[in-house]
Amino acid sequence: MSSLNPRAEGPSSPPPSYSAVSGLKTPPPNGRAGLYNGNSSVSPRRGKGEAANQTQCRNIVIYGYCRYQDRGCIFNHDTSNISPSKNPTSPGQSHLNADMSKRKLNVESASFTPGQSPSFGNAVMASPPQSKLSTKALEAAVFTPRMSALTAAAPPVTNAPLPQMNLMDPMIQGTNYIQPEIPPFPNLSQTFDGMSIDQTPQNPYEYNPVAPQHHQQVNPYAHQNNPGDVYYGQQSYQQPLQYHLYAPLGPHKQNLLSFQRTVHDIFLKDNIREDLQKKAEATLQVIPSITLPNVDSYHSLVPLDLHVAKPQGKNAQPQPASTFGHTSWVYKATNNKDGLVYILRRLEGFRLSNEKAIRVVEHWKRVLNANVVTVHDAFTTRVFGDNSIVFVFDYFPNAQTLQEVHFGTNSRYQNRHHGTNQNQNANTEHMLWTYIVQIASALKTIHAAGLAARTIQPNKILLTNKNRIRINCCSIFDVIHYEGGRTLLDLQQDDYVAFGKLILSIACNNPHAMHNAQKSMDFVGRTFPSDLKNFLLYLFNGPTVGVRTMEEMFSMISFQVIQNFDSSLHQNDVLESQLSKELENARLVRLLCKFGFINERPEFAHDHKWSETGDRYLIMLFRDYVFHQVDENGNPVLDLVHVLTCLNKLDAGTDEKIMLVSRDEQNCLIVTFRELKRAIEASFSELQKRG
Ligand SMILES: Nc1ncnc2c1ncn2[C@@H]1O[C@H](COP(=O)(O)OP(=O)(O)OP(=O)(O)O)[C@@H](O)[C@H]1O
Numbered sequence: 001m002s003s004l005n006p007r008a009e010g011p012s013s014p015p016p017s018y019s020a021v022s023g024l025k026t027p028p029p030n031g032r033a034g035l036y037n038g039n040s041s042v043s044p045r046r047g048k049g050e051a052a053n054q055t056q057c058r059n060i061v062i063y064g065y066c067r068y069q070d071r072g073c074i075f076n077h078d079t080s081n082i083s084p085s086k087n088p089t090s091p092g093q094s095h096l097n098a099d100m101s102k103r104k105l106n107v108e109s110a111s112f113t114p115g116q117s118p119s120f121g122n123a124v125m126a127s128p129p130q131s132k133l134s135t136k137a138l139e140a141a142v143f144t145p146r147m148s149a150l151t152a153a154a155p156p157v158t159n160a161p162l163p164q165m166n167l168m169d170p171m172i173q174g175t176n177y178i179q180p181e182i183p184p185f186p187n188l189s190q191t192f193d194g195m196s197i198d199q200t201p202q203n204p205y206e207y208n209p210v211a212p213q214h215h216q217q218v219n220p221y222a223h224q225n226n227p228g229d230v231y232y233g234q235q236s237y238q239q240p241l242q243y244h245l246y247a248p249l250g251p252h253k254q255n256l257l258s259f260q261r262t263v264h265d266i267f268l269k270d271n272i273r274e275d276l277q278k279k280a281e282a283t284l285q286v287i288p289s290i291t292l293p294n295v296d297s298y299h300s301l302v303p304l305d306l307h308v309a310k311p312q313g314k315n316a317q318p319q320p321a322s323t324f325g326h327t328s329w330v331y332k333a334t335n336n337k338d339g340l341v342y343i344l345r346r347l348e349g350f351r352l353s354n355e356k357a358i359r360v361v362e363h364w365k366r367v368l369n370a371n372v373v374t375v376h377d378a379f380t381t382r383v384f385g386d387n388s389i390v391f392v393f394d395y396f397p398n399a400q401t402l403q404e405v406h407f408g409t410n411s412r413y414q415n416r417h418h419g420t421n422q423n424q425n426a427n428t429e430h431m432l433w434t435y436i437v438q439i440a441s442a443l444k445t446i447h448a449a450g451l452a453a454r455t456i457q458p459n460k461i462l463l464t465n466k467n468r469i470r471i472n473c474c475s476i477f478d479v480i481h482y483e484g485g486r487t488l489l490d491l492q493q494d495d496y497v498a499f500g501k502l503i504l505s506i507a508c509n510n511p512h513a514m515h516n517a518q519k520s521m522d523f524v525g526r527t528f529p530s531d532l533k534n535f536l537l538y539l540f541n542g543p544t545v546g547v548r549t550m551e552e553m554f555s556m557i558s559f560q561v562i563q564n565f566d567s568s569l570h571q572n573d574v575l576e577s578q579l580s581k582e583l584e585n586a587r588l589v590r591l592l593c594k595f596g597f598i599n600e601r602p603e604f605a606h607d608h609k610w611s612e613t614g615d616r617y618l619i620m621l622f623r624d625y626v627f628h629q630v631d632e633n634g635n636p637v638l639d640l641v642h643v644l645t646c647l648n649k650l651d652a653g654t655d656e657k658i659m660l661v662s663r664d665e666q667n668c669l670i671v672t673f674r675e676l677k678r679a680i681e682a683s684f685s686e687l688q689k690r691g
Helices: 058-063 091-103 122-126 135-139 149-153 170-174 230-235 270-284 355-365 402-407 422-448 476-480 488-508 513-527 530-541 550-598 614-627 640-652 673-690
Strands: 298-303 328-335 341-347 375-381 388-394 461-465 468-471 657-661 668-672
Touching: 298 341, 341 476, 355 375, 355 476, 388 476, 402 461, 402 488, 422 468, 422 488, 422 530, 422 550, 488 513, 488 530, 513 530, 530 550, 550 614, 550 640, 550 673, 614 640, 614 657, 614 668, 614 673, 640 673, 668 673
Parallel strands: none
Antiparallel strands: 298 328, 328 341, 341 388, 375 388, 461 468, 657 668
């Protein structure tokens, strides 16, 4: 378990002037020599002139040197009077030695001096490095640590010179110096408990999260290990996120007592996080090797329609006509006016014969329904070297068409034989009703706006989440068949029939179910409850008198509508509770940001008003208390629960008292979270005033 003694490291801190804390005159909590100096007061701020030069500098005692020696440190730097027990090289201080040896090559160190003993003598640190180099060593190439461009570009932490090391030098070879391996990119997605696990995939394509599952076979851009792959260049600089780190690690729930929690219980569910991250990645995806022109105010076009490789240029073969009778292209693109990502659907070789046709899109822009992909604009363009018409739609990352989901080559429904398994039938029925309610809702809005959808078919309905569908490509038929001569009523009645065909094909798990409608309907009657068959009969045949109407249609599915509404509310509740978990995290991150702003500001390092007054000192010690705990063997304690508990108590400003120990282990402070909170707020507002 964690000890309450922060690791003794770093320079000896200036004595605090914090007055709100009370002294503690107890024996040292961990029994370490010198942890508590019973003679010193708890707020032992010294008068500066008061015989300071008589007092041994603690940096010398602990580290053997003081980097402020020539920069105004007023304490005594004579090393001759350090007693062996205080000498850092003594065995009793092995933890300090280990710490110091770690610090020997950091950016704050003086240049490395080969030939010196590894001990931390003052002379070694103070002597100029060049004077000790052998001739051979001087001729050798200067060692440059391997760093990624990112790391190399990072600004230096201090103005101190970086250590220059010579790998040819036998001293260095003899001391087992290992060339630092700096990972090319920091992995920001690692979970807390996955921090120490290095599971960097050998082959990033195995983890390519950008290409959705369904694209991996059919997408010519997602061939794994293919250097010709257009994603290849991109992968070379973009490290894929390591989703496997989200796998819930043990101990699993059943092994825990009811009040115990795993890290995964504290944060957003892994599957939601992964889904959202994949979507964000897909949204930001670019393919640098494909050069497409900017279209109107849209740039960074990325083709999404990857079912067939569509070559461009002089030798390009004509592409098969799409649903719309023209070769169609789907691009993801960013609008430079609002910075949002949209879908551009281009119909190649389309010449607009009537200006009024394109204005139909204005009506469609007003159709706002959660099950319709909103159309934003339509315009003609010649930037592709032909007459094209472009429709702008909302973009839903990683969306799949129902064609791909249910009838695609990789469809998980591919080998299902509906009708044989009761559980499967129940699931399929639930899914069918969910689809039915959503499409009915979309059609209600569309028909109420005096329009007809005209695209109720599997390849024009998008699945954007589990069982969440949206009718795509609305308005296109209205523009390209502007003078089609068909009445609105006809077109709307066609929507009902298309609706029936879609549901029948999914129910039978066969895209050609309509080829033998009678047989398919019999199958539905046998497999699912009769209300589904009756509903389909209504869509195909309509009522005995008159035409199909929304009111009649909804009266047949009212029970399903209510059930769907209820599930949707439940889903809403689940998402809200997930959101609230992240809300807490956001609060804690803001608190951590305050810490970051306040602690160890280099520009105020010599500003006594800032760095030596009680508040800052207290906050620094508290930071050590929260994050730098060590166990009884001096090993770091990575206890997330301790961190979260402390931060929450700090945020609440509780009256609970904790003991903070100074880094040199000479002072203990008893302080409440309330006082700490006040100190942080005071320091932060002072920073704001200075800023
Ligand atoms: N609004 C959208 N948001 C996100 N992705 C979309 C959107 N519209 C289309 N897509 C993507 O583009 C792909 C191709 O869509 P498209 O409508 O062209 O399907 P298709 O089966 O190729 O039809 P067609 O034969 O008419 O070209 C879909 O699989 C989908 O992944």
